[in-house]
Amino acid sequence: MTHAASTHTTDVAIIGAGPTALFAAFECRMLRLDCILTDVLDSVGGQCAALYPEKPIYDIPAHPSITGGDLIAALEEQIAPFNVPRLLGSRVSHLEGEAGAFTLKNERGDTIHAKAIIIAAGAGAFGPNRPPLEGLDAYERSGAVQYYVKKRADFTGKRIVVAGGGDSALDWALSLSDLAEKVYLVHRRDRFRGAPETLAQIEAKITAGAIEKVVPYQLHGLKGENGQLTHVDLIAMDETVRSLEADVLLPFYGLSTDLGPVASWGLETQRSTIAVNPATMQTSLEGIFAIGDVAQYPGKMKLILQGFSEGAVAAHAAHHVAHPDKALRFEHSTSRGQPGTP
CATH class of the missing domain: 3.50.50.60 (FAD/NAD(P)-binding domain)
Incomplete structure (x- = not known):
């Protein structure tokens, strides 16, 4: 109309x-x-x-x-x-x-x-700063890669890779750790930018095993079929590659x-x-x-x-x-x- x-x-x-x-x-x-x-x-x-x-x-x-x-x-x-x-x-x-x-x-x-x-x-x-990953569009369309969390319940029982070192990455890693099967927190260095209380909560979750910190790594690639994600590949400065089993990638790069x-x-x-x-x-x-x-x-x-x-x-x-x-x-x-x- x-x-x-x-x-x-x-x-x-x-x-x-x-x-x-x-x-x-x-x-x-x-x-x-x-x-x-x-x-x-x-x-x-x-x-x-x-x-x-x-x-x-x-x-x-x-x-x-x-x-x-x-x-x-x-x-x-x-x-x-x-x-x-x-x-x-x-x-x-x-x-x-x-x-x-x-x-x-x-x-x-x-x-x-x-x-x-x-x-x-x-x-x-x-708009989000998108990571330069091959085949990203297909995973975005399927919802396997998301830049915003609108409904926490959608992530229940999921294996989630949260990428980033700022407030959004830290806050959502904390928030989703109570719902997800697994939460990986990936950052290119072993230092995060957040409020002292948030950092303390992150460390407590890591100690309890609710969050796994994966540093120093950067996103390297996505694996799966028909937009359904199975693995997120990471790479370190020395070019060591690590592959994480995952259902969802949440990149928070501002x-x-x-x-x-x-x-x-x-x-x-x-x-x-x-x-x-x-x-x-x-x-x-x-x-x-x-x-x-x-x-x-x-x-x-x-x-x-x-x-x-x-x-x-x-x-x-x-x-x-x-x-x-x-x-x-x-x-x-x-x-x-x-x-x-x-």
């Missing part, structure tokens, strides 16, 4: 619909700013929903542990009273105008007229990122990030703000909780752009009252 292009007029257009964008929408509405959420994905949640809905997150205030999916559900509940409109499933590709009078268009033909813009595009257009059309909008960028003034989160163009992983400034930490703070800062700064003649008196939510439509 052909999509009928739509036109929307609002105070703030939010590009992205991940956790930082959802909270920015909440902050905007608390300031009585109309806003709209847009995203290339066909559902809200960004990387939390698309990449690790069942992965526990430990550094969200007031939540000792919460999964990515549950965090998105809670943020959706928080903005539900505001009925924030959203345009999903199409990337914003075109920008023109100036502060107070921007026009945005997505690749589907929808148009947004906005006074201010908040870019909360996370890592931009993201994401390749791309700002996409945003990179052509004349914003000051640093690699795949956008430079901002941390006092306002404004970019080099007046009326355009950036928050979350896509924003860069001295002292930046890529944490969801910092993205939440940036969303509040950007919303307040956007109010001055959207309503320059209207004074904004800061109020705590306890004095402003429960969320609700104005």
Whole structure:
């Protein structure tokens, strides 16, 4: 069915619909700013929903542990009273105008007229860094090679090779070790990058035999038939080859990122990030703000909780752009009252 292009007029257009964008929408509405959420994905949640809905997150205030999916559900509940409109499933590709009078268009033909813009595009257009292995495509299609864990239960009783030395590899090796028949943790050196508590848990699992550490090795090849994996071959620096019996390979080598059309909008960028003034989160163009992983400034930490703070800062700064003649008196939510439509 052909999509009928739509036109929307609002105070703030939010590009992205991940956790930082959802909270920015909440902050905007608390300031009585109309806003709209847009995203290339066909559902809200960004990387939390698309990449690790069942992965526990430990550094969200007031939540000792919460999964990515549950965090998105809670943020959706928080903005539900505001009925924030959203345009999903199409990337914003075109920008023109100036502060107070921007026009945005997505690749589907929808148009947004906005006074201010908040870019909360996370890592931009993201995709996994794929290992250079022969025949990889067939194993990806069958699910024998996966880059994201969406349902832990799918790995019950499996022989799993987890490759990588960072947080994702460590976290999933720990998480899946309780379900899998065997978990191998493969890294090119005997040193991992993770929080001290995570490293301690990994060592405890290795000692207990729940995880087998295989170092220093790198991925070398895949064996199987018709996309069904039977072995993962590894190679050491001295060219020693080891073959592991395996059903699934999970390579965690990070994401390749791309700002996409945003990179052509004349914003000051640093690699795949956008430079901002941390006092306002404004970019080099007046009326355009950036928050979350896509924003860069001295002292930046890529944490969801910092993205939440940036969303509040950007919303307040956007109010001055959207309503320059209207004074904004800061109020705590306890004095402003429960969320609700104005």
